[in-house]
Amino acid sequence: MDILPAISIIAAALAVGFGAIGPALAEGRAVAAAMDAIARQPESAGTLSRTLFVGLAMIETMAIYCLVIALLVLFANPFVK
Amino acid sequence: MHIDWWTLGLQALNVGVLLWIFSRFLFRPVADIVRKRQEAADAVLAQAEASRTAALAHEAEVQVNADRLSAERGRVMADAEAQARATAEAILSDANRDAARIRADAEVATVALKEAEMTRLATQASRLSLEITRKLLARLPYELLVSGFIDGLSEAVAHLPEETRAGMGNPDQPLILTAARPLTDAERQTCQDVLERILGRSVTLTTETDPSLLAGLELEAPHALVRNSFRADLERIEARLIHHD
């Protein structure tokens, strides 16, 4: 049993797991702020929710990057022959 | 991981073709039609603006016409009013003049009537008085009807002009002595005597009778007439009374 695949799997799991923490916190704060703003100004709920979705997608991109890294490690690892 | 360069190239080509497709079949036609619609809307707006301008011009024209008509109507009305006022004034002045004339006429007529009435009353009163006089005279004594007047006759003859007296009493031109009643011989003689005394010569005397003399004697010569009777007196009085002068 080669050690490299095992390390790759662990690295992928760590990348996705830790990489999800930051975006999760950020998304929570973003949604909380958006809810606060909507509660203050219900008339601008449309603009706020649209901006919120775009922002969430932006934040989510962080987690997606981690996922890409994990997939690269898993499927396209240059060190695993 | 490896990148398929052929796929990358083909996809780049595809994206370029997609650009053309979207441009050719979506964006350009839609932009064109939007522009056309905009132009149409602009045209319609311009037309509406032109129509509005025309309508405004028309309205102004109508307003001008209305003003003109109004002014004309005002002028006509003023004219008519002035004319009516003039006519009314003319009629009024005519009426006033007529009324004044009528009133003046009426006053004149009234005055005339009054005068006529007064004249008539005066005349009537005069006649009445004369009639009374005649009636009263008729009751005088018979002799007095002649004798009382002989003196008057002689006086009147004496006052005649000389040439008149000269022609009186010629035999060819007898004097006519008119009395109210037939003269008696004595009376006739008296008269002849008196006349001869006054005239200074003999006179031929014919006598006549005229009851209308009432009383008195009248001597008639070819060129003279001596009226010495109540009738003559009364006539004189009457003339003076009635004619008021």
Place this chain on the structure above:
Amino acid sequence: MISSPLSTDVLFHIGPIPVSDPVVVTWGIMAVMTLGLWLATRRLTIKAGPVQAVLEMIVEVIDGQIRESMQVDPAPYRTLIGTLFLFIFIANWSSLIPGVEPPTAHIETDAALAALVGGATLYFGIRVRGLGGYLKTFAEPSWVMIPLNIIEQITRTFSLIVRLFGNVMSGVFVIGIVLSLAGLLVPIPLMALDLLTGAVQAYIFAILATVFLGSAVSGEEGGKPEPQPPQKED
């Protein structure tokens, strides 16, 4: 072991050229778009019908977004931005058709799109400001920033590629995993989320392209600070 989502399958060859799966799907999208748009815009009238009204609304929304982001007349950029948005949107939603994998789930397509954005940025920047003017924007606010600006140009293009690729590919990948685990109806919410993600990513890609173009043609903001703050986090 499921197959790698990063690989591309070559379906057939035209001469020496290998034609892969995303290329074929893109061709299909192109054909459908050409036919549909030709039919839809064949008879445009001033009095818009329903289809024409929808098309005009799409174009006007794109125009409005460009005008809002760039503060310029949207006409020169309408085709580029509109094509990016509509193609990515349709490509992302093409996963609704069974057996079709979105071409944007392969990094070559995203790379081609990002290369188009980079080339358009260069083209419009030079066209509007001149070659010297455009190169001078790299030295803002001072010449010290030149390497950083160049790196930023490259990294933001890469971030465009990886963001779109990662989002779409992860959606496809997750759906594939769930489908292999759980059968019939379970992937449907994930597919719905995937559609939402696809639409949002198409919008983000187009908006970021607009922002890049705007900073290139009207870059009075000082060059260094990105107009879109989230961009710096990539």
